[in-house]
Amino acid sequence: MQVNAVSSTGTPAGGATDKATLAKAAQQFEAIFLRQMMGAMRSASLAEGISDSSATDQFRDMADARTADSMAGKGTLGIAEMLMRQFGAKMSPAAAPESKGE
Numbered sequence: 001m002q003v004n005a006v007s008s009t010g011t012p013a014g015g016a017t018d019k020a021t022l023a024k025a026a027q028q029f030e031a032i033f034l035r036q037m038m039g040a041m042r043s044a045s046l047a048e049g050i051s052d053s054s055a056t057d058q059f060r061d062m063a064d065a066r067t068a069d070s071m072a073g074k075g076t077l078g079i080a081e082m083l084m085r086q087f088g089a090k091m092s093p094a095a096a097p098e099s100k101g102e
Contacts, residue, residue: 018091019088019091022083022084022087022088022091023080023084025083026079026080026081026083026084026087027072027073027080028072029079029080029083030071030072030075030077030079030080030083031065031068031069031071031072031073032068033077033079034067034068034071034072034076034077035064035065035068038064038067038068039061039064042060042064
């Protein structure tokens with residue numbers, strides 16, 4: 001009896017689906033990393049500016065998140081590519097089916 005593997009999204013687990021899922025997760029990880037880095041850089045300011053307010057900070061955070069997403073989509077730092085190389089090699093090529101002789 002062969003059991004078909006199903007991913008958490010409910011689609012059959014296969015090589016192409018797994019690679020696409022890994023690529024999306026790697027890109028999202030790179031975006032989160034960039035957001036954190038940009039946030040740390042912003043918090044390192046030495047003095048308050050004239051236009052600093054909670055609304056300005058909120059819009060600046062949204063702009064930083066959008067910039068980070070864009071940078072991650074272009075592979076600016078290469079973090080997603082590195083993750084794909086590292087974890088893609090560990091994935092089975094096509095979820096090798098069990099032998100039918102059982």
